[in-house]
Amino acid sequence: MAPAATARGRACSFSSFLRVADLTAVLCCLIVAGLWVDGCDGAGTFGFDIHHRSSDPVRAMLAPNGEDLLPERGTPGYYAAMAHRDRLVHGLRLAAADDGRAPITFDTGNVTYLLKAFGFLHYANVSVGTPSLSFLVALDTGSDLFWIPCDCISCVRGLKLPNGTEIDFNIYSPNSSSSSTVVPCSGALCRKHFKCSATHNQCPYQVVYVSNGTSSTGILVEDVLHMTTDDNQSKVVTAQITFGCGRIQTGSFLEGGAPNGLFGLGMNNISVPSILAKDGLAANSFSMCFGSDGIGRISFGDKGSSNQGETPFLVSRSHPSYNITVTRVIVGKEIHDLEFSAIFDSGTSFTYLNDPAYTLISKTFDSSVQEKRHPSDPSIPFEYCYDISSNRSLSHIPMLNLTMKGGDRFYVTEPVELIPVLGGYVYCLAVVKSGDINIIGQNFMTGYRVVFDRERMVLAWKPSNCYSVM
Structure with missing residues (x-):
């Protein structure tokens, strides 16, 4: 393999092969990352595979002998568990105490054992430092900072499965990486310089989530993210990124909600997409593709294609998020003009709507179906369910389309679940009926490559099988 090179300033043909080097053998088969290349007319794209919490690779890791922490996919128990997980983490935002942003509280209730391990929805393996260490991190478009367990005072060091198998997680340390630099109080990304101690020139961070004292606290460091070029020589390249050295985790993080770190994909300048764009490594845009098999793709620098659907982000100054505006709802043959805003959140399993959108869509759908309404079932989180024979297809189900601001339509490929x-x-x-905000969840995004274009401030989408270039 060719000598390592730096990625800073390269213009094209990047890929990411984030090697699973230091977890157990069962983890080694979990996530292997690759790349799509757009050509040399600008910054290339690079990315890695993402895995749903219920995908076969994750289930194989958590249940090598068939004993899983999550009910079988497609059963009522699975939908109930995932809806419970959504209520615990949906709307995840930084607390007002951290940076003045308005918090959105978690739903009350205990975290069940089913969800203690790997409570987020999508995961990927990333490799940082010299020598490199691999970390299985949760992906979150609702937060900004990338942090990993580091010089731990209080954090999860591993996972013990019900069958007794133990999986040890890597713990990062700036002192053990020759390419690591501690971010000083004067650093451009140091937002808490006023809390620097008089004796240590280290930039502190604390992200506080409104969930029974859930937080991550430590210092900011700069180190390398490892990638490889997607050419015949497969040269190793590195990108300098700033991330959190998480010394103290509290609350749900100690219960395994994000067992080996959190990869923030938000809009603020501390997120990895923002840093890669600022350093000229990629366009300030990324895409996420969601396959029906639970395996998908994230690709940095991807701005999509000319024939995709698009709508502008509705950006709040107090809390920038991937918020869009729906102007019309089409259910079956009925068209209703209705304007409401919603967050496109890949970390939410299902779609959550409040009134009037929830009632309008649900009642219109109900009046359009042929089957008998199923009695209310507390084991199923959805309100509108219908009996169907095992040999009847779902081809007659009313279509559901959302017209976005600007006029482009978003065709929901999977509006129903068969249970x-x-x-x-x-x-x-x-x-699911929401008590506060509207969230377009991953079930509506399945079968699409969704582009979060932060340069043009638009959300874009195009049908994809997630195994081909957009």
């Missing part, structure tokens, strides 16, 4: 129940099956409109 086995005693005596047969039901299909349910996979929308």
